[in-house]
Amino acid sequence: MSKRDLVVIGAGPAGMAAAAKAAGLGLSVTILDEQPRPGGQIYRDVDRAARVRGDILGKDYSYGASLTAGLRHTAIDHISGAIVWAIEDGFRISYTKNGRGAQIGAVRVLLATGALERPMPLPGWTLPGVMTAGAGQILLKQSGMVARDAVLVGSGPLLYLIAAQMVRAGTPPVAMLETQTQADLIRAMRHLGGALRGWRYLLKGAGLLTEIIRARVPRYTGATGITVEGEDRAQAVTFTKGGRKQRIPCETVFLHHGVVPNTQAARSLGVTHGWDEEQSCFVPTVDDWGQCDIPGIFIAGDGAGIGGAQAAELAGRLAVLKLAEELGRLSATDRDRQALPLRAALNHELAVRPFLDAAYPPFAEASSPADSTVVCRCEEVTAGDIRGYAKLGCLGPNQAKAFGRAGMGPCQGRYCGLSVTSLLAEANGQTPDETGYYRIRPPLKPVTLGELAAMEQVDLNAAE
Numbered sequence: 001m002s003k004r005d006l007v008v009i010g011a012g013p014a015g016m017a018a019a020a021k022a023a024g025l026g027l028s029v030t031i032l033d034e035q036p037r038p039g040g041q042i043y044r045d046v047d048r049a050a051r052v053r054g055d056i057l058g059k060d061y062s063y064g065a066s067l068t069a070g071l072r073h074t075a076i077d078h079i080s081g082a083i084v085w086a087i088e089d090g091f092r093i094s095y096t097k098n099g100r101g102a103q104i105g106a107v108r109v110l111l112a113t114g115a116l117e118r119p120m121p122l123p124g125w126t127l128p129g130v131m132t133a134g135a136g137q138i139l140l141k142q143s144g145m146v147a148r149d150a151v152l153v154g155s156g157p158l159l160y161l162i163a164a165q166m167v168r169a170g171t172p173p174v175a176m177l178e179t180q181t182q183a184d185l186i187r188a189m190r191h192l193g194g195a196l197r198g199w200r201y202l203l204k205g206a207g208l209l210t211e212i213i214r215a216r217v218p219r220y221t222g223a224t225g226i227t228v229e230g231e232d233r234a235q236a237v238t239f240t241k242g243g244r245k246q247r248i249p250c251e252t253v254f255l256h257h258g259v260v261p262n263t264q265a266a267r268s269l270g271v272t273h274g275w276d277e278e279q280s281c282f283v284p285t286v287d288d289w290g291q292c293d294i295p296g297i298f299i300a301g302d303g304a305g306i307g308g309a310q311a312a313e314l315a316g317r318l319a320v321l322k323l324a325e326e327l328g329r330l331s332a333t334d335r336d337r338q339a340l341p342l343r344a345a346l347n348h349e350l351a352v353r354p355f356l357d358a359a360y361p362p363f364a365e366a367s368s369p370a371d372s373t374v375v376c377r378c379e380e381v382t383a384g385d386i387r388g389y390a391k392l393g394c395l396g397p398n399q400a401k402a403f404g405r406a407g408m409g410p411c412q413g414r415y416c417g418l419s420v421t422s423l424l425a426e427a428n429g430q431t432p433d434e435t436g437y438y439r440i441r442p443p444l445k446p447v448t449l450g451e452l453a454a455m456e457q458v459d460l461n462a463a464e
């Protein structure tokens with residue numbers, strides 16, 4: 001098989017918009033995504049679910065169908081259910097589909113792997129019945145299922161969206177325990193100028209809150225000391241609000257305190273990353289075309305820094321303008337001319353972010369959990385274990401692997417990486433940048449020997 005001009009990893013808004021733009025410029029494109037249908041996180045399963053649940057999921061969700069339609073271009077090969085686990089120089093991309101390994105060659109690669117929910121380790125968070133709010137939303141989008149007697153815990157716009165979607169589905173949450181405080185809102189006010197430029201988002205947020213309030217969902221802001229209680233499954237959440245301890249019985253707990261870039265693929269390639277103070281997470285270092293320090297690799301969307309779905313789309317198109325120019329399909333003048341309105345729209349989209357980041361910061365108790373709380377779920381390593389490693393001289397997450405296998409399970413650190421970094425940074429009096437992150441190596445996701453044995457390998461030289 002000949003090399004594709006562009007292989008996009010991730011069929012969310014960034015990847016879909018990029019693929020369509022690249023095909024429009026005459027490039028051959030393959031887009032790989034582990035999901036059975038395109039859409040990414042926000043537009044998950046949109047072609048099916050918008051028809052049956054569009055009223056619950058909202059018109060911003062249904063809009064995603066305009067992006068999935070763009071994938072029907074003849075120059076685009078969309079391979080769904082493709083779990084990418086290695087990207088090698090040259091570029092050779094390995095993935096698994098239907099239990100078989102496969103490979104594909106690419107001249108340029110766009111990583112559009114999106115975001116993950118920030119880990120929220122709290123006492124009791126590993127009990128059955130506790131999941132991330134995003135996982136609860138996946139059940140709704142993909143299967144039309146809504147958990148009964150659910151308490152939503154955390155902060156951020158997505159928490160309000162999911163609560164409002166549950167209200168519309170006729171199964172409102174029992175309560176919302178919100179971790180942001182009045183002081184956070186006051187701190188956010190210094191970004192009011194940007195927030196006003198992004199007034200559409202504020203208006204949308206106000207609309208969601210109105211739906212939640214009208215449905216009489218009890219809201220407790222500034223909640224602290226949050227613990228999920230239960231013997232063999234979640235039965236209640238306890239917390240303190242205004243000095244008073246309270247208990248809310250429930251069957252399900254949805255946790256969410258923001259999303260962070262999914263950096264595993266970029267890290268496996270050795271892309272430079274740095275700590276973003278405002279977003280409290282690591283982000284890859286990219287220029288304003290999404291190009292990183294590995295020639296030929298571009299990153300767009302939430303994977304390059306959290307900006308939301310509209311920003312992801314615009315960033316995907318910008319990356320394609322640059323790589324198409326590099327491949328001789330566009331002059332530099334045309335590239336810059338087409339980029340101009342995209343950049344203006346992107347700046348507009350991003351204007352509200354500093355306000356949102358300050359108003360809904362990560363929950364401090366989840367960044368520094370109690371000693372007995374498990375942080376690495378795959379290997380059952382607790383926060384106390386990590387602090388113990390620091391006392392023995394452990395300075396970073398990679399060393400922590402040798403001390404106690406944190407980050408060495410099936411998720412390869414995707415869900416504990418930030419927790420381990422913040423615990424070690426705190427214990428050693430260092431910054432997250434000084435502490436660093438796991439060194440990520442392929443396979444990014446688990447691969448079986450059978451899948452490897454069934455793999456047809458691509459010879460990159462023959463593919464030229």
Ligand SMILES: Cc1cc2nc3c(=O)[nH]c(=O)nc-3n(C[C@H](O)[C@H](O)[C@H](O)COP(=O)(O)OP(=O)(O)OC[C@H]3O[C@@H](n4cnc5c(N)ncnc54)[C@H](O)[C@@H]3O)c2cc1C
Pocket residue numbers: 009010011012013014015032033034035039040041042043082083084085112113114115116117134135137158161259262265300301302303307308309312444445
């Ligand atoms: C669980 C969750 C739910 C969210 N829901 C909403 C919402 O309802 N509304 C909203 O405004 N924002 C939502 N967001 C935020 C939202 O993700 C983004 O703003 C937007 O979807 C980002 O678009 P993207 O193209 O960068 O990435 P995404 O939309 O996240 O798309 C990335 C795609 O890459 C795929 N991928 C990642 N790694 C691999 C791999 N190794 N192999 C193959 N495929 C891979 C993923 O499966 C995914 O389909 C959600 C975020 C999360 C984490």
